[in-house]
Amino acid sequence: MMVGVDIGGTFTDLVAVDPAAGLRFVKTPSTPDDPSRGVVEGLALLAAETGRSPDDLLGGVDVFIHGTTVATNMLVQRRGARLGLITTRGFRDLLELRNGTKADRYRLRAPVPEPVIPRPLRLEVTERIRWDGSIETPLDLADLRAAIDALRAEKVDGVVVCLLHAHRNGAHERAVRDAIEASGWSPYVSLSHEVLAREGEFDRLGTAIVNAYVGPGLATYLNRLETRLAAQGIRAPLRIMQSSGGVLPAAQAGQHAVGAVTSGPAGGAMAGALFARAGGFARAVTYDMGGTSTDIALIADGVPLERQRVEVADLPIATPAVEIEALGAGGGSIARLDAGGILELGPESAGAAPGPACYRRGGDQPTTTDANVVLNLIAPERFLGGRVPLSRDAAAEAIDRVVGVPLGLATEAAARAIHELATSKITEGIRLATVRRGMDPRDFVLISFGGAGGLHANAVAKELSIPTVLIPRQASVLSALGFLAADMRHDVQRSVGRPICELGGDALRAVFAGLAEEGRRLLAREGFDRIRLRATADCRYIRQVHAIPVAVTEEDLAAEDPAQRLEARFTETYRALYHHAHGEPGILDTCRLAVFGELPKITPDALAAPPGGAGGPPRTGTRRVFLEGWQDIPVFSFDALTPGLRVAGPALVESDSTTVLVLAGSIAEIDALGCLRIAVTGERA
Structure with a gap:
């Protein structure tokens, strides 16, 4: 059995693919105080949904993959670890100097971003590695010991190490980690060349900081979740979804926490x-x-x-x-009027706690969900299968107070404005x-x-x-x-920084061969023998700052002159993006390789709808909803619709966890995968 778990800001979602029960899924409110508690509660609901006891369900889990907003929330809310920085002498202010530009260069009065690491905790050491990786000045061990002692005295949770040109030669950064371990201190350590092995000092520093900022909290959460899952009887290894669309083992995900942010x-x-x-x-x-x-x-x-x-x-x-x-x-995005009396929606959200006003859990601000409840597009008694009853009166009161009365709009008109703003x-x-x-x-x-x-x-x-x-x-x-559609994935890269035309075929092949060997070694340690590779070269023209990704195939590398093929492919890719190409050689900045270890995955067969639907009548009744005005429209059961049955709008198609509005002029039907396919023009797609 395969289980996927996603913790969102409002709900925790669980999906199970069981050879006996097929594909089942449940939603349960997230528990921000302890997200792992919401996971365990969801597993109990999932067991009930599959008609099995919790012990029977959890003991049969073979693949368990988890994605979480824990790292994202720590970063956005600025409540991550307290960090210190060890960097090359003269570079402590790189965090504020950034890359020489502002996020919005035309906002002259935009405030300078608050550094995650305050200046007194950014310490310098004497050392210097040249751009080509050779050592100009050895690492001063006395400087290093003083920096470690100072950060230890400050009781920081994590140490970021970012030394100049460490992506070319990481020896000095590794020596810093060794010295920290030898001192008997055990903070979370983030080495910039291990997190990001390519050009760009600020990008490397920022990425290493994010890694250390969310790493301790994420690692603590994952350890707590692993303990709870083991207590529940799950023996499958916990794997964590990454922003790249691949997964990593929990222990590695904690050390490479930056990869879990999205x-x-x-x-x-x-x-x-x-x-x-x-x-x-x-x-x-x-x-x-x-x-x-x-x-x-x-x-x-x-x-x-x-x-x-x-x-x-x-x-x-x-x-x-x-x-x-x-x-x-989102559904929990808060509607409000700005200083000029214009309706705004988000980015603030009511989240899971207190939630929209209609939840009656203390929220008193109108949200998109409140608007849809007032419009009667969401049936209050059916929300999440009736487990979370909603209050139309509470939603209407919030909308009237914040939007309707100030704008002189009736409740339904104000709710419709919020709904249409979300659509826009x-x-x-x-x-x-x-x-x-x-x-x-x-x-x-x-x-x-x-x-x-x-x-x-x-x-x-x-x-x-x-x-x-x-x-x-x-x-x-x-x-x-x-x-459950993802594979194990490791990304390895190596800086090159040379004109493509100066690279010999053997040199280019050797770089990718070395990356492939490194990637296979990582996956072999995790027990994978079915491996696939995807190679990319980041290329640019001289005097350009940003590179573009260029796909590199096995045929390219096997060609008589792979560098010439890469040059041609770069020109082709650049022209497709910008509709022109420069008449000068390209520069190869970085060679990258994504290495995949194949996991058992969900198949299209598991997605297919039952030929006869879930039983019961497809049409469940009629509801009075507010669209252009109040009108009665038919309501259909998503689960009971059978492939080929057509639903002409306006209509509502409902399940326990979602509602679909089919507009007038559009036609919906269930396809072979169980999807509701809407032909927007009314013609069969």
């Missing part, structure tokens, strides 16, 4: 890729509308697009990650994600998931002229499901 959204993108491949769609755009945010990802040829750098909470994270654009527009924010997010890459959204299929996504998907697609919407029946837990 693990949950990455799972959603992996699930979107799974459905795109199974449905035969070359291009897909996914959006995951959860309780706190909406995450947008692009799928090309069945694989999520990646990026090598993202900035979170004013700190760079320069490790491979699925390219995800996050919007502050998602639409603009998808438009930016596609158009800025030179892609036409009309060439995509829209895959919507997250508990709140189905109420906006049809309207978003209609606005963007996207012809087809897919909403999986597991939409509310799709990130957790996506974890």
